[in-house]
Amino acid sequence: MNSFLRKINLIKDITIQLPITKTEFIQKFRNHVDESDLGYVPFEVFQSSTNEYKGNIQNNTFELKKRKKIFDTNYSFAKVIGEIIQEGNELTINVEIVGFRKRILLFGVMILLFYLLFFVGAISNDDAFPFFILPFLMIHMSVMLVIPYFVIRRSVNRMAYDLERDFHYWVTKR
Template identity: 25%
Template sequence: MKELLRRVRLITPIVLELPVDKDLFIQRLKSHVAPPHINPASWLGRIFSPTVAPYTGVVEADFVRLKPRAPGNRALATMEATVSPVKAGVRLTGELNGISTYLAFSVAVCVGSSLLMLVFMALLGSELTFATLLASLCMLLMNGIVFIGIPYTRARRQMQQTAYELERDLFYFVQRPEPAPPH
């Protein structure tokens, strides 16, 4: 299944190199990442969230799982990456996963309704005319565009946006100077 998702580019590789020590990177990143599932009413958005961190996920010494906290109830891509030190700093090597429950539900509805339409066409048997077949194929095409095409392009666009914002934010988190100590 993951290979199919890689072919349709809903799972894409991501490699980021940042000019900072690995331990310092982990330390700075932790302050910007909230633990997952801390908001029981997450479907309402960030209104009832106890933190204002821009990302949710897990940050460990060798592994990072990040998901942007979207305003409202948008499904965004998740990044899972391993953290490894290199001479120039730190390298994150992983995948950006754009699959969401919205996309999976849309595909399931499309496949189910298409199968139902094919069953009804088979039940018609000899009463199936060219006009009925043409209308059914047009409905299948429209069904595929609405339930698969539009959510797919939306997921791809959100993956590209998430990749850009993730790279920008991580670079900002790393380059931001340490806060001055209080006097």
């Protein structure tokens, strides 16, 4: 499943190298990321914080997500799982950005069931339903199933860009 999700760009791996020690990076991480277990928070958009990310860090690994903001159109579905490796004077960060969640399967199944019930009801009632509407419904169904894919893929790509940019900013900011 993971290899398929990587092929369709819903999981992305990146490597970031920074000229900083691991202890300095951990300190900067704790300054710029709010401590959280990344669970569901009902009214997260109303919490005030200057930090853009929430997450946690252990000795060699970290997890983070973008904080949800009110009226934010950048859908942040992506979750980041990273590994920190110190190599001499450089820090190598191997990051896996995951945009796909299992609850998305529930959404897809519900959409498919809705259209299946609609098609079965339309076919079983011969005199009331014009059949020329079926191609339009098939197009509508395909759009409803494809739009979430593009939104999640954009979220993963945007997270990769923002994460690399922000990590370099944290290191160069004094």
